[in-house]
Amino acid sequence: MVRDLLSPTALLDETPAAVRRAAPWVGLLWLTGIPFHLLQAGFFREVFRLGSGVRDYGDHLAEFALLSLVALLPALWGRAVFVRACLLGLQSGAAPGREALRVPAAVLGTYLYTALLVESLFYATVWTYVAVPAVAVLGALAAATAHRAERPGLVAPLREILSELSDVGPILALVFFYAIGLAVAAINVLLLFQLGLWAAGATGGDLSRWEHLLDQDLARWVMGTGALMFVEPFWLASFAVLAHRSRLRETGEDLRSWFLRLTRAP
Amino acid sequence: MAAELQRQLCANHPGRYGHALCMACRKTVCQECATHWEGINYCVACLKGLRQASKPRGSVLGWALVGTAALALFYAAFKAMVWGTVLLADPWS
Numbered sequence: 001m002v003r004d005l006l007s008p009t010a011l012l013d014e015t016p017a018a019v020r021r022a023a024p025w026v027g028l029l030w031l032t033g034i035p036f037h038l039l040q041a042g043f044f045r046e047v048f049r050l051g052s053g054v055r056d057y058g059d060h061l062a063e064f065a066l067l068s069l070v071a072l073l074p075a076l077w078g079r080a081v082f083v084r085a086c087l088l089g090l091q092s093g094a095a096p097g098r099e100a101l102r103v104p105a106a107v108l109g110t111y112l113y114t115a116l117l118v119e120s121l122f123y124a125t126v127w128t129y130v131a132v133p134a135v136a137v138l139g140a141l142a143a144a145t146a147h148r149a150e151r152p153g154l155v156a157p158l159r160e161i162l163s164e165l166s167d168v169g170p171i172l173a174l175v176f177f178y179a180i181g182l183a184v185a186a187i188n189v190l191l192l193f194q195l196g197l198w199a200a201g202a203t204g205g206d207l208s209r210w211e212h213l214l215d216q217d218l219a220r221w222v223m224g225t226g227a228l229m230f231v232e233p234f235w236l237a238s239f240a241v242l243a244h245r246s247r248l249r250e251t252g253e254d255l256r257s258w259f260l261r262l263t264r265a266p
Numbered sequence: 267m268a269a270e271l272q273r274q275l276c277a278n279h280p281g282r283y284g285h286a287l288c289m290a291c292r293k294t295v296c297q298e299c300a301t302h303w304e305g306i307n308y309c310v311a312c313l314k315g316l317r318q319a320s321k322p323r324g325s326v327l328g329w330a331l332v333g334t335a336a337l338a339l340f341y342a343a344f345k346a347m348v349w350g351t352v353l354l355a356d357p358w359s
Contacts, residue, residue: 047351054355065347069340109332116339123346127353152328154335
């Protein structure tokens with residue numbers, strides 16, 4: 001039981017309970033994340049639409065990029081609150097109240113620093129495609145380990161992230177699982193939208209405009225964003241569970257609770 | 267040294283014999299007043315002073331570093347977003 005603490009199945013088993021306990025804060029995560037995700041999707045859509053002519057629209061892209069990065073700041077706060085709610089729930093076994101909102105300033109500062117570092121890394125390597133999952137992992141680990149910060153610093157947060165990467169097996173398994181989950185969520189969001197259109201068609205209204213929009217490139221990007229936002233709470237919660245459990249293993253708290261369970265057993 | 271200390275009295279409790287010498291103020295203190303921290307004995311007052319002196323300085327420096335790094339990274343992310351995605355759209359350029 002103790003050795004399985006960080007196994008992928010144990011992490012995934014704990015994730016839905018962690019999200020359920022932090023359920024009210026999923027709303028905050030989505031509310032603060034919607035502007036950023038939509039702007040980011042819009043930005044990438046513009047880049048692909050412009051194609052080889054992208055260099056002639058530098059100012060236009062720069063405006064989009066700046067807006068997107070400004071929208072990232074409240075999204076980071078939402079993520080910090082959600083991960084804190086997950087961690088409080090994991091520690092107490094109960095749904096956290098407003099305590100989740102009281103993210104310490106050192107944690108917020110640390111997370112802002114590490115998240116912007118990861119964001120820079122993401123945009124610098126996005127053209128390779130293969131680096132995207134690795135950067136997504138770093139982003140989730142930045143959110144999960146920032147809560148260990150007792151004071152702001154530059155090296156300690158990076159050391160915390162790297163310490164979680166010492167055991168890559170469970171992380172690779174999570175990436176594989178969530179890649180499938182993201183694809184399934186995208187298909188479901190798309191089907192749900194088409195189902196809505198089909199049901200609305202029964203009212204006899206003119207849906208040609210909506211059907212036209214759904215065929216457009218923008219709609220596909222919005223669908224992708226919807227799938228990403230649906231998966232995001234589970235992705236963050238999985239890494240919160242991973243960070244929580246690896247800390248338990250480091251401090252020996254897992255052995256202490258295991259011993260307590262053994263001694264209490266009839 | 268230990269025998270010499272025990273002949274002296276605690277600076278805070280005159281009725282008690284000395285147990286340790288505070289390495290900051292050189293006062294003899296009893297067992298209750300002495301705190302062994304990072305291999306060195308301190309009296310309560312000196313330890314409190316050390317804590318108050320070290321905490322804000324470390325915090326201010328940490329905030330300054332993290333704030334500067336965050337601003338620099340915001341700018342770096344902005345530049346990477348524009349130029350990285352140019353490569354994404356037109357990788358053979």
